[in-house]
Amino acid sequence: MSRHETVSELRVRYSETDQMGVVYHTHYLVWCEVGRTDFIRELGMPYADLEADGLLLAVAQATIRYRAAARYDDFIRIRTRLERVQSRAVTFGYELTRAGPEGPVRVATAETKLIALDRSGAPRTLPEWLIERFREVGPVHA
């Protein structure tokens, strides 16, 4: 049974490299956010609109494993999927690959847990309709 997954694409910017000649490690997490933005947009509700409605999703935990280096001008693909939905939090998983001569090379895998906050920064629950929407595209038991 397949899981919903969105695919985002970008090219590595020069500003994202460091003196090791590869992408500085924190930028991969920025790319995960690009993937997350696309995932949420494809559900029919851009994250910008959620914020305008008073629902903020703040990163509460992030874990990332680096598998291979990404370099300037590499073509990066980010696969984003939902890992878990809770009443006050949602967890996304990411797989990042770069295009290589012999097919895609996995550069990193990551997971971020986001918690729901109101405009004042206080914890709140996710709206029921959003939990439903997440569940339609995410894991059944979570």
Next chain:
Amino acid sequence: MSRHETVSELRVRYSETDQMGVVYHTHYLVWCEVGRTDFIRELGMPYADLEADGLLLAVAQATIRYRAAARYDDFIRIRTRLERVQSRAVTFGYELTRAGPEGPVRVATAETKLIALDRSGAPRTLPEWLIERFREVGPVHA
């Protein structure tokens, strides 16, 4: 006749380098902001407080000339001074140097013009007390 000037110091972070082995060019402008924050703080009014009071200073123009490369772990000194005060704008000048074996080496000079905005992002005038405060430490004719 001396001009008021503040001196800020920082070390180059690894994240600020690029694959050329030197600091990526936009980070020097971030350092200018560090200098500007210190300049404003030393006037007795942290910029964070100005914002809380409804005065936002947004960069409207920036010019920077790069003179020599800065590298990872270099010790950087930022000299900030006031170039011009207008009713709705203020212009700062910066000189950035790095410590070298034979004395400081100039890495960049820059200028940024900031305009006053209210909380809604609309242009406003600088409060009179702030213009006075700026004039006490800035150029007489401006």
Next chain:
Amino acid sequence: MSRHETVSELRVRYSETDQMGVVYHTHYLVWCEVGRTDFIRELGMPYADLEADGLLLAVAQATIRYRAAARYDDFIRIRTRLERVQSRAVTFGYELTRAGPEGPVRVATAETKLIALDRSGAPRTLPEWLIERFREVGPVHA
């Protein structure tokens, strides 16, 4: 007489905003680099290849004027063109717009001068073939 111009497109990332609710000013210069990368690629020689061949183009001067705010998730278009070619330097001009309900809104205009360096970071001349290539797509008298 028309000038060669490339058009690059991107969406504003959350990481590029600041607490003023708009894009932090230095990121516009990163977008200019995205435009420059595309401009050079369309000439038939990716900048990554130039670097591999021992030609580095380092930003020596940058000027940017901010016209209107760009915000999270805005769709940004970068128009890049050649302003001037010299034996050791090349100057690019940029116009950045965001999509608005009544058409594109100009968010910034910028210019960056890049100087040619060899692998050791010493100044060098641009290769003759590259100057020719630039002149084919750039201003006639420069």
Next chain:
Amino acid sequence: MSRHETVSELRVRYSETDQMGVVYHTHYLVWCEVGRTDFIRELGMPYADLEADGLLLAVAQATIRYRAAARYDDFIRIRTRLERVQSRAVTFGYELTRAGPEGPVRVATAETKLIALDRSGAPRTLPEWLIERFREVGPVHA
């Protein structure tokens, strides 16, 4: 039995905030790198020198938990300690606090595992003297 720990300090830059009004989550990992740089420097061997000698330490895994928001101009303290030393890898732990009116507030805890690479990017072992040096300041059984 106390563990060696270094303390680094910095102030939050405006560029590090996002439109939520707090520090964008990836910058905390940059601060961890500031702490790591200081930790290694205090062992008597700046990381810049290690790299010049052909030993690169690349982040292979990072985990971070966010506890409370950090804001513009906050005064941040980073405590860095060694968690584990292996023949080809070293793991650091970090605790980040901000100064608050009633004492320090914990903003994040993190862990990063770094693997040893040579100049070509191939895995290598840590030099024996460095493993010894790490062990002198790190956990006994690891």
